[in-house]
Amino acid sequence: MFAGDDRTLLDSVRAGSAEAFGELYARHRTAAHAMAKQVVGSPADVEDLVAEAFAKILDVLRRGGGPRSAFRAYLLTTVRNLAMALNNRGRRVQLAAELDGFFGPENHVQFVDxxxxxxxxxxxxxxxxxxxxxxxxxxxxxxxxxxxxxxxxxxxxxxxxxxxxxxxxxxxxxxxxxxxxxxxxxxxxxxxxxxxxxxxxx
Missing domain, CATH: 1.10.10.10 (Winged helix-like DNA-binding domain superfamily/Winged helix DNA-binding domain)
Structure with a gap:
C-alpha cells in the first residue's frame, strides 16, 4: 500500500507514480460509484462513468493540472459533470431527476457529500x-x-x-x-x- 495523505499521493502522481494513483483509486472508488449511481440508470453506465472519470483525472494530473488537495470532492464533481455532458450529447444517460418518476421519495436516498x-x-x-x-x-x-x-x-x-x-x-x-x-x-x-x-x- 502506498503511504501518505491524498495531497502527497497527488504530488506523486504528477511525478509519474502509477502506484500512487492506484491508491487514490482504492480509497475513493466506492464514493465515485455512489455518486455515479445517482446520475446514471444502469450498472454498466455506472462502471463506464467511474472509469472515465478516473481516466480523465489521471490525464489532467499527468499534465500538471487538477486538484492539489480534496481529491474526493474533485472526483465526485468530475463524475457528475461527465454524466451531464454525456446527457447533453444525446447519449442514453438517465439522470437522478428522471428516476424520481420510477422510485418514490421513500426509496430514493440522495447522495450528498x-x-x-x-x-x-x-x-x-x-x-x-x-x-x-x-x-x-x-x-x-x-x-x-x-x-x-x-x-x-x-x-x-x-x-x-x-x-x-x-x-x-x-x-x-x-x-x-x-x-x-x-x-x-x-x-x-x-x-x-x-x-x-x-x-x-x-
Missing part, C-alpha cells in the same frame, strides 16, 4: 473571479441582491434591454468560466467575453 459542496463553492468563486468587473457586478445584483432587471438598469444607468443583455452575457460567461475551472485551466487568466480568454494583468 459535504466535500463536493465545499468544492462547488470554491469552483464557483474562482469562476466568478475570472469575469470582468461589469459582469460580476450585474450577477451580484441579480443573483445575490435579487434585484429585478429594472432595478439593475437604474443602478447601472443603462436601459432595461441593456441590463437584460448584460445579465445574459454574464451568466453565459460564468458557465464557460466554471467549465474552464473544472478542467484545471490556469487560474491567472480572465474571461473577457464568452469564448475569449485574455491573460490577466499582474
Amino acid at each position: 459535504p466535500a463536493v459542496l465545499e468544492l462547488e463553492r470554491e469552483l464557483v468563486g474562482k469562476a466568478f473571479a475570472r469575469l470582468p468587473h461589469r459582469w460580476r457586478r450585474v450577477l451580484w445584483c441579480m443573483e445575490v441582491e435579487r434585484l429585478t432587471t429594472a432595478d439593475v438598469s437604474r443602478k447601472l444607468g443603462i436601459s432595461r434591454n441593456s441590463a437584460a443583455a448584460l445579465a445574459y452575457r454574464a451568466r453565459k460567461g460564468l458557465r464557460e468560466a466554471y467549465s474552464q475551472v473544472c478542467v484545471g485551466e490556469p487560474t491567472r487568466r480572465r474571461l473577457a467575453a464568452p469564448g475569449v480568454l485574455l491573460a490577466e494583468v499582474a
Whole structure:
C-alpha cells in the first residue's frame, strides 16, 4: 500500500507514480460509484462513468493540472459533470431527476457529500473571479441582491434591454468560466467575453 495523505499521493502522481494513483483509486472508488449511481440508470453506465472519470483525472494530473488537495470532492464533481455532458450529447444517460418518476421519495436516498459542496463553492468563486468587473457586478445584483432587471438598469444607468443583455452575457460567461475551472485551466487568466480568454494583468 502506498503511504501518505491524498495531497502527497497527488504530488506523486504528477511525478509519474502509477502506484500512487492506484491508491487514490482504492480509497475513493466506492464514493465515485455512489455518486455515479445517482446520475446514471444502469450498472454498466455506472462502471463506464467511474472509469472515465478516473481516466480523465489521471490525464489532467499527468499534465500538471487538477486538484492539489480534496481529491474526493474533485472526483465526485468530475463524475457528475461527465454524466451531464454525456446527457447533453444525446447519449442514453438517465439522470437522478428522471428516476424520481420510477422510485418514490421513500426509496430514493440522495447522495450528498459535504466535500463536493465545499468544492462547488470554491469552483464557483474562482469562476466568478475570472469575469470582468461589469459582469460580476450585474450577477451580484441579480443573483445575490435579487434585484429585478429594472432595478439593475437604474443602478447601472443603462436601459432595461441593456441590463437584460448584460445579465445574459454574464451568466453565459460564468458557465464557460466554471467549465474552464473544472478542467484545471490556469487560474491567472480572465474571461473577457464568452469564448475569449485574455491573460490577466499582474
